[in-house]
Amino acid sequence: MPLDLYYLDASPPVRAVLLAGKTLGVEFNLKFVDLFKLEQRSPEFLKINPRHTVPTLVDDGFVLWDSHAIVGYLANKYGKDDSLYPKDPKARAIVDEMLHFDNGTLFPRLRNITCLVPGIASHPKLAAWVEKCKRNMVGYEEANQKGLDNFNLYVRKARGEA
Numbered sequence: 001m002p003l004d005l006y007y008l009d010a011s012p013p014v015r016a017v018l019l020a021g022k023t024l025g026v027e028f029n030l031k032f033v034d035l036f037k038l039e040q041r042s043p044e045f046l047k048i049n050p051r052h053t054v055p056t057l058v059d060d061g062f063v064l065w066d067s068h069a070i071v072g073y074l075a076n077k078y079g080k081d082d083s084l085y086p087k088d089p090k091a092r093a094i095v096d097e098m099l100h101f102d103n104g105t106l107f108p109r110l111r112n113i114t115c116l117v118p119g120i121a122s123h124p125k126l127a128a129w130v131e132k133c134k135r136n137m138v139g140y141e142e143a144n145q146k147g148l149d150n151f152n153l154y155v156r157k158a159r160g161e162a
Ligand SMILES: N[C@@H](CCC(=O)N[C@@H](CS)C(=O)NCC(=O)O)C(=O)O
Pocket: 011, 012, 013, 035, 040, 051, 052, 053, 054, 055, 065, 066, 067, 068, 103
């Protein structure tokens, strides 16, 4: 049974799920939701996810609508071992800690300042971390870079620069 993933590749939480899929070797049946046309508010999509957000995963009728829950589910279901989502309580707590940090602190703050950030060149530690991701993450180019470029284009358009 294919996994349906409702997505827009410019969305950072969507790209987290796409990257997890690459690492786990999971293929998605991708279903594009154009947030700029408010397709997430269509009656059809609201029936699937009343919180009208992407990513939304549908696995044989089972619906999950938060990227952090989705990546944990995929790792539990498809991981060949527990290296991505460890069973050891302390190791798992560290992973959970970062997922909650992203959900509660990092992503909300980044969302508020995205249009103001000129680039990461002036943040050497961040730039080094991105380079490390590019080198080490499975399928980074396909699962992240394309969507990131689209995201940057949307931001430039919103700022009247493109
Ligand atoms: N905590 C959620 C956030 C999802 C989210 O806010 N997605 C945005 C795109 S980045 C969205 O779908 N916004 C449309 C809306 O809220 O109507 C997750 O990690 O999946």
